[in-house]
Amino acid sequence: xxxxxxxxxxxxxxxxxxxxxxxxxxxxxxxxxxxxxxxxxxxxxxxxxxxxxxxxxxxxxxxxxxxxxxxxxxxxxxxxxxxxxxxxxxxxxxxxxxxxxxxxxxxxxxxxxxxxxxxxxxxxxxxxxxxxxxxxxxxxxxxxxxxxxxxxxxxxxxxxxxxxxxxxxxxxxxxxxxxxxxxxxxxxxxxxxxxxxxxxxxxxxxxxxxxxxxxxxxxxxxxxxxxxxxxxxxxxxxxxxxxxxxxxxxxxxxxxxxxxxxxxxxxxxxxxxxxxxxxxxxxxxxxxxxxxxxxxxxxxxxxxxxxxxxxxxxxxxxxxxxxxxxxxxxxxxxxxxxxxxxxxxxxxxxxxxxxxxxxxxxxxxxxxxxxxxxxxxxxxxxxxxxxxxxxxxxxxxxxxxxxxxxxxxxxxxxxxxxxxxxxxxxxxxxxxxxxxxxxxxxxxxxxxxxxxxxxxxxxxxxxxxxxxxxxxxxxxxxxxxxxxxxxxxxxxxxxxxxxxxxxxxxxxxxxxxxxxxxxxxxxxxxxxxxxxxxxxxxxxxxxxxxxxxxxxxxxxxxxxxxxxxxxxxxxxxxxxxxxxxxxxxxxxxxxxxxxxxxxxxxxxxxxxxxxxxxxxxxxxxxxxxxxxxxxxxxxxxxxxxxxxxxxxxxxxxxxxxxxxxxxxxxxxxxxxxxxxxxxxxxxxxxxxxxxxxxxxxxxxxxxxx
Ligand code: HDE
Numbered sequence: 001x002x003x004x005x006x007x008x009x010x011x012x013x014x015x016x017x018x019x020x021x022x023x024x025x026x027x028x029x030x031x032x033x034x035x036x037x038x039x040x041x042x043x044x045x046x047x048x049x050x051x052x053x054x055x056x057x058x059x060x061x062x063x064x065x066x067x068x069x070x071x072x073x074x075x076x077x078x079x080x081x082x083x084x085x086x087x088x089x090x091x092x093x094x095x096x097x098x099x100x101x102x103x104x105x106x107x108x109x110x111x112x113x114x115x116x117x118x119x120x121x122x123x124x125x126x127x128x129x130x131x132x133x134x135x136x137x138x139x140x141x142x143x144x145x146x147x148x149x150x151x152x153x154x155x156x157x158x159x160x161x162x163x164x165x166x167x168x169x170x171x172x173x174x175x176x177x178x179x180x181x182x183x184x185x186x187x188x189x190x191x192x193x194x195x196x197x198x199x200x201x202x203x204x205x206x207x208x209x210x211x212x213x214x215x216x217x218x219x220x221x222x223x224x225x226x227x228x229x230x231x232x233x234x235x236x237x238x239x240x241x242x243x244x245x246x247x248x249x250x251x252x253x254x255x256x257x258x259x260x261x262x263x264x265x266x267x268x269x270x271x272x273x274x275x276x277x278x279x280x281x282x283x284x285x286x287x288x289x290x291x292x293x294x295x296x297x298x299x300x301x302x303x304x305x306x307x308x309x310x311x312x313x314x315x316x317x318x319x320x321x322x323x324x325x326x327x328x329x330x331x332x333x334x335x336x337x338x339x340x341x342x343x344x345x346x347x348x349x350x351x352x353x354x355x356x357x358x359x360x361x362x363x364x365x366x367x368x369x370x371x372x373x374x375x376x377x378x379x380x381x382x383x384x385x386x387x388x389x390x391x392x393x394x395x396x397x398x399x400x401x402x403x404x405x406x407x408x409x410x411x412x413x414x415x416x417x418x419x420x421x422x423x424x425x426x427x428x429x430x431x432x433x434x435x436x437x438x439x440x441x442x443x444x445x446x447x448x449x450x451x452x453x454x455x456x457x458x459x460x461x462x463x464x465x466x467x468x469x470x471x472x473x474x475x476x477x478x479x480x481x482x483x484x485x486x487x488x489x490x491x492x493x494x495x496x497x498x499x500x501x502x503x504x505x506x507x508x509x510x511x512x513x514x515x516x517x518x519x520x521x522x523x524x525x526x527x528x529x530x531x532x533x534x535x536x537x538x539x540x541x542x543x544x545x546x547x548x549x550x551x552x553x554x555x556x557x558x559x560x561x562x563x564x565x566x567x568x569x570x571x572x573x574x575x576x577x578x579x580x581x582x583x584x585x586x587x588x589x590x591x592x593x594x595x596x597x598x599x600x601x602x603x604x605x606x607x608x609x610x611x612x613x614x615x616x617x618x619x620x621x622x623x624x625x626x627x628x629x630x631x632x633x634x635x636x637x638x639x640x641x642x643x644x645x646x647x648x649x650x651x652x653x654x655x656x657x658x659x660x661x662x663x664x665x666x667x668x669x670x671x672x673x674x675x676x677x678x679x680x681x682x683x684x685x686x687x688x689x690x691x692x693x694x695x696x697x698x699x700x701x702x703x704x705x
Contacts, residue, residue: 110327144157271614576684612639621655
């Protein structure tokens with residue numbers, strides 16, 4: 001713990017001999033190296049085990065200042081959780097710019113090749129509360145705070161490039177509908193309920209986003225394997241005032257990866273912190289996740305020619321039409337020291353832009369620019385939240401804002417207003433038209449009306465384009481997800497209305513969902529403000545499976561071993577995984593580990609706490625007798641059955657046969673291309689095979705029997 005002592009010296013608990021107070025007096029550190037426990041006033045506490053009482057069995061006394069201070073502080077530990085994106089996880093890092101972009105923006109962050117800008121990123125789910133599970137089917141927040149030399153720039157994005165609504169005035173409605181139903185207070189962290197689908201079925205503009213959230217994008221394998229998007233069209237502006245439209249993309253160097261729904265449900269049970277643990281562990285082992293920042297740049301001509309309005313946040317610009325230009329990389333290389341101080345207190349605000357970056361009239365962005373500042377005041381309780389270390393700029397700042405709750409950096413000197421005639425430094429800071437933030441002087445005007453532009457009226461064409469851009473397996477997942485979520489709706493009309501909307505997207509999708517829901521007949525297609533276009537080219541960039549990673553690096557192999565397991569094979573698997581950059585976790589029937597064939601004791605995680613859903617691929621090295629004994633364990637049977645059902649690559653020695661048989665796999669093995677028999681194939685071959693991440697050919701077999 002570090003405290004500024006106020007006298008210029010820093011007090012560091014843990015590695016320093018002496019705790020220094022304001023007055024320079026010291027508290028001697030006890031013999032064991034620990035500093036004395038004090039009250040918040042710095043008074044050493046003599047007894048932290050018993051409250052002050054009148055008599056051994058008597059009443060507690062009000063004068064016990066240590067007790068009252070401790071409980072008072074504890075009572076006030078909680079702050080309001082975020083209304084949305086309450087559950088999140090953050091890390092520090094930096095952005096490194098590849099080359100000067102001065103021809104398109106004056107933003108200092110893009111001014112030099114190799115320039116590094118400190119960054120803080122918070123990933124999140126949207127609907128669930130702070131304690132909800134990480135694997136909810138949901139959009140993920142991807143919020144980046146960049147502490148640039150010219151002030152903080154917050155790029156508050158999501159892992160999905162479109163949004164449910166076109167106008168910020170509908171945000172409270174979509175969020176109310178998605179969160180727990182107000183009368184019963186459930187379901188938590190899921191959209192599989194009547195209110196959400198009722199609203200969605202009445203808002204045709206949500207259809208494109210519905211396709212994305214019912215796709216694998218909404219159940220990412222971890223934060224490290226997802227893309228990020230700024231969503232809105234922004235502007236980049238040069239020093240001489242030229243503007244270029246821009247859409248921001250974060251592309252994960254690790255590649256994209258998702259899990260399957262049945263797996264997600266089970267991960268939430270086995271490890272609700274799966275995503276935050278994954279980020280913490282990866283950074284801890286030095287495997288720093290990295291994203292490239294990509295820009296889609298365009299001008300007014302392109303905007304006029306494009307099929308849809310570039311201000312409409314329910315639309316993308318396909319990468320095949322407008323390539324994404326990589327301009328730098330974001331690396332996360334440091335976990336937080338304290339979750340609350342950093343991840344919880346970080347305050348992102350879309351209106352935090354820097355000279356060279358500007359807004360457009362996207363009506364959602366305009367609304368957000370009001371909302372974020374407002375919400376931070378409610379959440380953090382004081383307009384001085386900007387002084388918290390995670391929120392403060394890392395460049396110099398000077399202004400006349402003063403006082404308020406928790407004021408900790410009031411301006412010194414006499415002048416706290418402007419203009420003033422005080423000389424030099426005494427007069428305080430002054431505006432600087434040359435260096436300061438100026439808005440792009442876009443023409444604005446027209447009648448004041450509550451109106452949705454006609455150019456926002458196409459609600460189905462890009463939803464169809466997204467669906468057609470998916471591989472077969474991803475299309476199957478989308479149909480399954482719609483069927484699952486709608487099957488949780490009690491009202492048949494709601495299910496029917498969604499199927500009617502889906503008929504405007506794709507007839508086969510609508511028919512599959514209708515069949516899954518047992519609808520007697522297909523409803524008529526929902527009336528469309530604009531007839532859905534059938535001619536949009538498919539965009540392979542929208543598929544995860546079509547663009548699988550070329551490596552198994554950064555992922556996890558779960559290696560189940562038993563007593564008597566072949567030590568050589570275990571070693572070979574571990575070393576093949578290590579060369580690939582794959583993390584191996586050993587799983588054993590009992591917590592103490594196993595005695596391998598060479599007599600060595602190999603420790604591992606006990607199987608009940610390490611189900612196969614926590615791993616990307618599994619291998620089993622087993623002695624036949626030990627494997628037979630393991631068949632009695634439900635966790636061991638599920639380990640195999642789930643890995644098979646989730647289309648994972650599986651390797652095993654012949655000794656594991658009884659376990660496969662007990663998991664219901666005929667012949668005691670997996671009879672498909674996703675299986676490696678370790679007596680015939682080398683561990684290195686198996687690890688190379690795992691680069692494909694899943695053996696998707698199995699999915700239809702699993703589903704159709
Ligand atoms: Fe947000 N959003 N949002 N949002 N949003 C918040 O701000 C809001 C939208 C996003 O890790 C809140 O600090 C409105 C789109 C992220 O701390 C709040 C509208 C996108 C985060 C808010 C939107 C986002 C938030 C709640 C419709 C993707 C978490 C707590 C106009 C581009 C940031 C807070 C973090 C958080 C308002 C829509 C992303 C209430 C009014 C679109 C990643 O201010």
